[in-house]
Amino acid sequence: MKKNLIPLAVLGFVGLTLTSCGGDGYADVVYSVPEGTEKVTTNKWDKNGDGTLGYVLMKGEDGNPEAEARTEGLDEGMVEIGKANNVDVARLAQQTMRDPNAGAWHAGTAKNTFDGWASQYGDKIDAILSNNDGMAYAVYESESYKSINAPIFGFDALPTVLDAIIEGKGFAGTISQNGNDQGFLCALVVRALLDGASIDAKGNFTGANADHWNELIGKMNHEKVYTDNVKNFASMVTPVTTKEAAQTLKAGETIDLSSDTTTYTEKNVFVCGYKAGDDFLANNVYPAIEEYCEHFNLKINNGGEIAMGDGTSDQKIYDAMVNLETYDAFIINVQTNTAWEEYVKKIDAAKSGAPIVFYNRQPSKAEDGSTVADTAIAERANTYFVGTARDGQGDAMKEMVVNWYNANK
Numbered sequence: 001m002k003k004n005l006i007p008l009a010v011l012g013f014v015g016l017t018l019t020s021c022g023g024d025g026y027a028d029v030v031y032s033v034p035e036g037t038e039k040v041t042t043n044k045w046d047k048n049g050d051g052t053l054g055y056v057l058m059k060g061e062d063g064n065p066e067a068e069a070r071t072e073g074l075d076e077g078m079v080e081i082g083k084a085n086n087v088d089v090a091r092l093a094q095q096t097m098r099d100p101n102a103g104a105w106h107a108g109t110a111k112n113t114f115d116g117w118a119s120q121y122g123d124k125i126d127a128i129l130s131n132n133d134g135m136a137y138a139v140y141e142s143e144s145y146k147s148i149n150a151p152i153f154g155f156d157a158l159p160t161v162l163d164a165i166i167e168g169k170g171f172a173g174t175i176s177q178n179g180n181d182q183g184f185l186c187a188l189v190v191r192a193l194l195d196g197a198s199i200d201a202k203g204n205f206t207g208a209n210a211d212h213w214n215e216l217i218g219k220m221n222h223e224k225v226y227t228d229n230v231k232n233f234a235s236m237v238t239p240v241t242t243k244e245a246a247q248t249l250k251a252g253e254t255i256d257l258s259s260d261t262t263t264y265t266e267k268n269v270f271v272c273g274y275k276a277g278d279d280f281l282a283n284n285v286y287p288a289i290e291e292y293c294e295h296f297n298l299k300i301n302n303g304g305e306i307a308m309g310d311g312t313s314d315q316k317i318y319d320a321m322v323n324l325e326t327y328d329a330f331i332i333n334v335q336t337n338t339a340w341e342e343y344v345k346k347i348d349a350a351k352s353g354a355p356i357v358f359y360n361r362q363p364s365k366a367e368d369g370s371t372v373a374d375t376a377i378a379e380r381a382n383t384y385f386v387g388t389a390r391d392g393q394g395d396a397m398k399e400m401v402v403n404w405y406n407a408n409k
Contacts, residue, residue, distance in 0.1 A: 057075070111142050181221055185234075232384070274317070276308040
């Protein structure tokens, strides 16, 4: 699983210029073939042969750093395809898939929205882009999709999506951000910090028992990535656009810790998740956190379950944050990316300086997710973020659609 990996490089997004092209029925043209350059109209992706690749985009959540980056990356990927292949590219529609009662990233809303898009745009839809697999798969299973039959792209490498890619019936690609590695890193970093280790600017353990912790982190399924200014641990993301890659991921990714026979003293750790029904977390990260916390003798929530939010606000998690003085460390999945400071305040009021690992949702200083929290997290000791950073997710989405298109044009 260390092949075909995309480095988490920073992606500088330049805004797309939308131009009116009403005569062709394409209102939002994100790329136009320059005058004097022959437009290609024989591309097999262009189902109606009009020289324009039309796409629809399902956004997960407004203001969420991951959703913003994924959306930008998908748009940039489509523009790159247009430039490289002399075709116009049009974003036919984009909508944030939020249900007022169930929160954002809502698969049912995505399915219902796509029903309308299929009716409105028909064979102008040449690609279906989604911020995650849950929304994409809901469209894939819909009756409306059968009449469109365009390639679908998602993010998360859910088991159902890997099966769909293996079957080769329209699901074109997804991104694995390696949830098992993320769960492992949450537990490992907390355990090492509790046992007196430190972490240097390259993400290597120093101090107490450093060799042991560095040996364990080397067991990750994918190459470790560490960004010092935001104290971000992750593993390199894996694009999945072939049957072979999907089958490899389906084989399972559990990290073999059988050689680690260390006796760890029991520690009590508060663990929360922003939403029980998040497909990626529920299928990958939550089970991994539970598995590896057990290995490292980290007792979750006084022997209980991960405290779950409702997917709409942080309040339900705040309500669960009681008796914080009884915990040795904290593994936090915020609902609102900008709310991370409130979590730190609550923890420090009860257990000043205790290790904190934020995971999955990157702490941010801006509502649109454009600026990550590079001040207080950097300055507070024993505080880290585990997960694929914002820019890495956008980069991965761009590379996924471009690579698939180049292999299938």
